[in-house]
Amino acid sequence: MDKKRKELLGKxxxxxxxxxxLTLERKNLPWYQMKEDYLFEDEHGKxxxxxxxxxxxxxxxxHLRYHFSWKYPSKECAFFAEHFNGVSNHLRSRDTSxxxxxxxxxxxxxxxxxxMSWNFKWVSSLGSDFNYDLNLSRSEKMGFDPISYNxxxxxxxxxxxxxxxxxxxxxxxNIFCTYATFARxxxxxxxxxNLLDLTPLGRxxxxxxxxxxxxxxxxxxxxCKKNVK
Numbered sequence: 590m591d592k593k594r595k596e597l598l599g600k601x602x603x604x605x606x607x608x609x610x611l612t613l614e615r616k617n618l619p620w621y622q623m624k625e626d627y628l629f630e631d632e633h634g635k636x637x638x639x640x641x642x643x644x645x646x647x648x649x650x651x652h653l654r655y656h657f658s659w660k661y662p663s664k665e666c667a668f669f670a671e672h673f674n675g676v677s678n679h680l681r682s683r684d685t686s687x688x689x690x691x692x693x694x695x696x697x698x699x700x701x702x703x704x705m706s707w708n709f710k711w712v713s714s715l716g717s718d719f720n721y722d723l724n725l726s727r728s729e730k731m732g733f734d735p736i737s738y739n740x741x742x743x744x745x746x747x748x749x750x751x752x753x754x755x756x757x758x759x760x761x762x763n764i765f766c767t768y769a770t771f772a773r774x775x776x777x778x779x780x781x782x783n784l785l786d787l788t789p790l791g792r793x794x795x796x797x798x799x800x801x802x803x804x805x806x807x808x809x810x811x812x813c814k815k816n817v818k
Contacts, residue, residue: 618768621765622763622766623638623756623765625722627718627719628717629690630695638764639762642756643681645681646759647684648756648757649688649755650688650690650754650755651752652723652725652750652752653666653691653711653751655698656693656748656749657694659693661701661806662701663751664806666751667806669778670689671705671807672779672781673687673707674706674709676709686710687709688709688710689709689710690713691711691714692713692715692720692749695713704808705806705808725752738771751771752774753771753774754769755769
């Protein structure tokens with residue numbers, strides 16, 4: 590067992606070094622300047638894009654999949670969002686702000702956030718072109734054509750997609766997108782998945798109809814004391 594563990598440890602160290610190399614390569618990607626100071630909305634009213642930085646130079650944005658016609662956000666995105674509580678102050682100490690964004694009415698956002706006891710900032714982009722310009726939502730203006738997804742000419746036919754994007758604001762308040770990731774690239778923020786990967790059973794999804802078929806909102810599992818319908 591010790592021999593096998595040491596062999597695996599060697600591979601784990603290789604993966605760690607490769608991750609460090611990817612981190613450096615990510616930092617050196619070209620930046621794309623945002624063309625418009627989009628308007629968002631939080632529970633207090635309209636906010637400009639630059640306001641989301643909260644006096645920081647960097648902004649991490651999670652695109653939480655929630656179509657304006659849906660009663661609730663996607664269960665998958667709610668699952669990922671469970672891991673955001675408590676990160677904001679730590680990130681801000683490193684000159685970085687965090688915010689989730691959805692293309693849905695702010696009242697739905699506020700209600701669901703309170704139900705889940707989430708304390709991270711979550712704003713609405715409804716009414717702006719932000720989601721459409723970033724290929725995160727399909728619109729009537731586009732004829733509901735499929736949108737490109739994940740940088741590889743993939744086409745997405747859903748109404749909304751999820752992902753993470755990173756922004757930097759310079760001293761002149763110019764905003765640049767420095768990085769974005771989608772699909773399994775977003776798993777980096779999911780502590781539950783990372784913990785399950787350490788266990789003998791792992792994610793245990795191979796026999797399911799699709800990954801995450803087991804998922805529910807955290808207050809709707811059968812073992813929860815509080816069940817919300």
